[in-house]
Every structure is written in structure tokens, then in C-alpha cells.
Amino acid sequence: MMVKLVDILIGGLLMGGIYALIAVGFGLQYGVARVLNIAHGEFIMLGSFAAWTLFTVLGVSPLISLFICAPAFFAIGFVIYRVLYTPLRVSAESPAAFEGNSMLASFGLLFVIQNLALIIWGAPVKGYSYMAYPVSFLGTVFPANRIVTLFASVVLGLTFYFFLANTRTGKAIRAAAQDANAAELMGVHINRVLALCFGLGAMMAATGGLLLSMTSSVTTPFMGMEYTLIAIIVVVLGGLGNIKGSFIGGFILGLVGYIVTSYEPGLSMVAYYVIFLFLLLVRPTGLFGK
Amino acid sequence: MKTRKKRYGSIISYIVLLILLVLMPVFISSSSYKLIFVANILMYVVLTVSWAMFSGPTGYISLATSAFFGVGVYSTALFSAELPLILVILIGGIASFCLAYLVGSITLRLKGMYFTMFTFGLVELIRNLLHWYEVNITGTVGRMVISPDATTIYYTMVCIFIAVIFASYLIKRSRFGLALQGIGESEDAAAHTGINVTRVKSVTFAVSAFFMGLTGAAMSLRWSYVDPTMAFDISRSFMPVLMAIFGGMGHLYAPIAGASVFSILEEIFTTKFPYYYMLLFGLTMLLVIRFMPLGIEGIIERLLKRKNSGYAEKS
């Protein structure tokens, strides 16, 4: 009985790590840059494809690809924000109008990115095998790549937390999250900080996708939407605007998903949705929100 | 605040449009393909007008269009063999109405973003649920549908089109429509003026869903096979939004014009560039949001205002 519990706990946390990462990324884009990025999942998808391409075509290990992809996707996200969202923010007649327009722009972005991926890589599902050998971890056997994924997510999460709490940029981000206008008045280069947050969000999404591709062979241009939904549900679960909450929420949801999948494989999304519905009914501010 | 001349002008243009639509089969000698082509355009017009009916005045962006369309599709899939056509279609509409009212009363109490996020996932949720149900409970995925002829389907769509235009017009001119406008301007002020804001939003959302359900039931009569993935396709949530943004959402003609232009474009693009059309539409959306957020209507109204202010200066 105890062994089964640990088994479930570890299994859930392994997936939860990825959920936590993509949720924090989404939370940064919505909580700070105020962009409801419906295309978040597409960056996850691109991260998966980047890892796949680098591995199968160039033989680069995903763990090394991580250090290539992370800055690359950060840059891509940063540029997209400056080119697409900054003009929208500047010309918007109200914050609410900007939120609406940026969401619609993300919708457009979703279709552009998905179609591009379809053109470049085609529709069939892709996967690769990396570090798939079994390893004994705390009494249960798991594929090595899953353990690596868990460690990677935790390390990345803690690094980011440290960055937010202790660096000057991190403080600027927290100020902008509270009140973008006030932060600007106090000397923060708001356009740069917001673009930075969007870039960080894209980076985390791509990293999540990369880690995902290591553990499952589900890489296809259409994989993104499901993960966007998961990120949304986790962010609401943790509390909109609460980074720590998103991180913890990701692990909670991963655990729930693992348990549901072991009983009834097709219903994990439905279970997440029920949780979402429950939250909206009873506690929309989430577990840790104000 | 239209002048009498302007109002008669628009009523006459609608009547002319109606006559053209009713006589269409005569013009194209009942060609099946062409009738379905026009029916397809009508489908998009109805979806866009319904979408704009709610999301326009309130500013709550719904991405659930595909969910309600799919509910209608399933009404056809389940009942078209046993029940008369008109009942099947009405069931599709009513089921969507109920679903929308339920979703609305839960999520419309909250900020717009929660609503949008929930509607975004609703399509996926229903698809997953149905797929799981069909695989595990009924054992077969997908159903067969009995198809009536193209002319029947065409006239069904014309009727739905008339109904949605009528409903839009009635809502705009009623106290309900006034309340809706007030809600769009300031929900707080509207609530303190005695308007039950959540209920008004939910009812409007449900009415718009009703027409989406009718449309789903009607158009899927043409498909001989129905499965969850075909019925609940997220791009059907995207197209009405794109068409409404492109056309505009202020006057009634705007979404009609936007949808007509775009559905013709869609028909052309899906045949000529089957691998690129989503890319083109996505880019269009980005360009429209960035450079003409009020759509074609915004441009037209600005030109009209310039013309009219010329007259005012003269008198």
C-alpha cells in the first residue's frame, strides 16, 4: 500500500514538473504582460519539434538542446512581443481593450505557428527515444528520462524563483506585475520588462515541450492546445498572478492526472476540466490567490 | 439614431437580399454543389451574426462557437433517422441554448478572461468526453447520417438566416438590447440601475448559442458520417471571430458583410491552398487587429461621417 502511494506520488510529480513549468510561463505572460496567450501551447509544440529535429537530424542530446533552445525561444518571444503586442498596448483605449485584442492576436498567432509547423514537419506524430532505460528511484522503477525531467523542472523552477526574488530585473518584473503604470513612473522600462516576461514565458513553454518530447512520443503540430488548456487550469488553480501558486498547482494537477489516467486513460482532460469548473464555481481566486 | 430614410433604405435592402436568396435555386438551376456553396456562406453568416450578438455588445469573447455547433451536429447524428427534420434541428438549437445558459450562469459572474478561457476549453472537453464515451460505452466511434437533398438543406439555412437577422434586430431595438449596451459600457453602473447583469448576459449568450446549434444540425445533414473530431473542430470557433473582427460589430450589416467575404475566401483558399489557408487567415487576423480594429465597418463609417459633416457645414 505504501509502495503504491509512493509510486503514484512520483509518477504524478514527473508530469507535474512539466505542467508547473508551462504554467509559470503562461502566468508570466498573463499576470505581468497581460496577454492571454492562447498560442502558448504552440511554443510548447515548437520546443518539442526543436528537440526532435536536433536529436534525429543532428544527433544533439536534448539536454544540450535545452541550452540552445532556451535562449533562442526567449529571443523569439521577446521579438514577437515587441512587434505584435507592444503596438497594441500603446494604441489600446483601455487595459480591458488591450486584453481582448491581445487575446485575439494570440489566436491569430496560434494558427500561423500551427500551420507553419504543419508545413515544415507534416502532420504524422513524431517521437524519439532518449535515456529510456529503466532506473530505480525511491523504490519504484521509472524510465531515466522521466527522472531527468523532474529534476530539470525543479531546478529551472527554483532558478527562476531565485531570479525573481533577488535580481534587479526580477524586482522590476514583480513591480510591473503589481501595477505596470506605477512601475513605469518609478523608472522601470516597462515595454522592455513586459517583452522580457513574454520572452521568459515562451522560453519556459519551449523548455516544457523539450522535456516532454524526451518522455513521450506525442510530437505533432496539433499537440499544443491541450497544453495551453492545462496551463490555464493550473494558473487558475494556483491563483491568477501568483507564480508560486502556478508552480505548486502544476504538481497538484500532474498528480491528479496520473491518478485518473491509471484508472481511466481517456479521461484526464475531463478530470482537469471538472476541477476547472469547480474552481470557477467555488473559488475563482484559486488556492493561493487574494 | 437613424433617420427615417436610412431605416427604410436598410429594410428594403434586406428584403431584396431575401428575395434573391429565396429565388437562388432558380438562378443556379438547382445545382447541388452551388446550393451547398451558398448554404455554406449562410452558415458562416449565421455563426458570425450569432457570435457578434453576444460578444459584440458585452465584450466577452466567446470561443465556444464550435461547441454549440457540435451539439447541433450531434442532434442530427442521433435523431435524423427517427425524427422529422424540423424537430431534429430545433433539438440542436434548444440543447445548445441550455448548455450555453448553464455555462453562462457559472462563468459570466466572473471577469471576462475566465469566461474566454472556459469557452476555449469547452470544445476540447466535449470532444474528449464524447470520444471516450463512444470508445468505451457504445463501442463504435462515429455515426451515419441520412442526408436529405441539397435544396432542403439550402432552404433550411435560409430560414435560420432570416431567424437570426430578425432576432438580432429585435434585440437591438428592445429594452433588453439597451440593457445589453449598458452592460457593455459599465457593468457596475448597469447593476446599480437595476439590471440583473448575469442573467442578461447568460440569456443573450444562450440565444446566440441557439442559432449556432440550429446551424450545426442543419449543415451536418450533408455529412454522411459524424464523429466527435469532425463535430467539435476548434477552427469553427476561430472563423466567426475573424469574420466579425474583419467586418465589424456595430451595425447589423457589418458581420453579414464580413462573413460573406470571408466564407467565399475560405472556399477559394481551402481548394487552392489547402496547406496554407490557416496561415493566411492567421496573418489576416493579426493584420486586422493591428491596423483596422474596427473592421471594414469602421472604415465605412469614418468615410460616411466625413461625407455627412461636409453637409452639416454647408447648412
Next chain:
Amino acid sequence: MNILEAKGLNKHFGGLAATSNVDGYIRKGEILGLIGPNGAGKTTLFNLVSGALKPDSGTITFKGVDITGFKPHKIARMGIARTFQSVKIFSRMSVLDNTRLGYLFGSTKEKEDKADLGDADAILDFVGLSGLGDRRAIDLTLANQKRLEVARALATKPGLLLLDEVMAGLTPTEVAQAMELVKKIRDRGITIMMIEHVMKAIMTICDRIVVLDHGEKIAEGTPEEITCNKTVIEVYLGE
């Protein structure tokens, strides 16, 4: 007879006590002033009474009925109307439609003992917006926009009207006109509670004044009593 009674009202936001154990009453037909330094919790109190916020604890009774926790639209229909600090008119609608909305949705049929100022046009005349019915609300001057908010509130046939800084941003002439309008409204039988910073107005037209500071009620009395109250003077030192 008290038209409104509040007992033990508390409202917290995070760690901040916006309203702290407030008791109070409003007599029917009086003009009650609510003053206090910025951040004292005046608008929060309004929000609690109008239903925009739910109190953490405490009760509010309107004409003998417990309305604690009721939704704003229900309270509006029962007879409490309000204006907002940041004027919340329906900008793109006509002046007439703004008022009509109040009339159509806020004034229910079984309202005995409600001040009836007539239909939307009559109300526009009453507040001084005659002939502006077809104008778009956003095209009005600030003073007229405030008149419109009052008109819309009056259209709901209220027994109690809450005015939130209705004189802010007005010229001295406009302030005098506003004071006249407030008196006119009271003379029609509508009870008024008003938040104001314009001291001259408060002292001249209010029958009674309540003073808040940091969410607590620190003083209550006639204008003469308040001007002599030591605590109030200390709180306002520097104002």
C-alpha cells in the same frame, strides 16, 4: 423613522480594515454627510450599502428589511440608488437612453411611497438637462455628466440616494447649482447620504454628519458640533 440602519459593519481587504465595526443610521428625509480623510473608507461604506461589496460581518437594514449581502440590482430595485466617484455613465448612449435605463429596470411596479418624478423626460428637466436628450452622453461637460448620473439614479425611483463626491471637479458656480439640486431632491421626499470633500457644501446643506477615519466612525453630529469636535480637527489638520 430610520430609513437605513447599519450595525457592526466590517470589511477587510487582505490585511487592511477598510470598514471597522461601523454602526449608523439615516433618518428618513434627512441629508447625511459622510466625510473623512482620503482612504477613510467612505466609498467602501457606500459599496457595502449599495450591494457592490459584501460585508465580512454586520447587518444593513433598509426600511426594516435586512438587505445584507443582496445583489446590487436587487437593492437598486428596492429603492437605493447611487452615483459613482468616477462618473460611470453609459458613454455611447444618448442622454435620454441613459435615463430610460434607470426607469425601465430600476423602478419596479409595487413601489408605494416612492418619490415619482415622472418619466425620463421629466427627470431630465428636473436635473437641468432639458433639450439634451439626444446628445451622446460622452459629449456632455463634466457637470452635465454628473447631472446625468443623478438623473439615471432618480429614474429608478429611489427612497435613498447615495451621492459619491458629486461636486468634485466642479466650478464654484456649478457647486452652488449642485447644492440647489440636492436640496430639490430632498424636498421631493428622497433621503440623501453624500460623500463630499467640498466642506462648504457639506456644512451648509447637511442635517447631520458622520466622520470616518481608517475605517472607523470617529464622530457624528450636526455641522456645528462637528466643526468644534477636537478629534475631527486633529484628523483634518493639514487639510
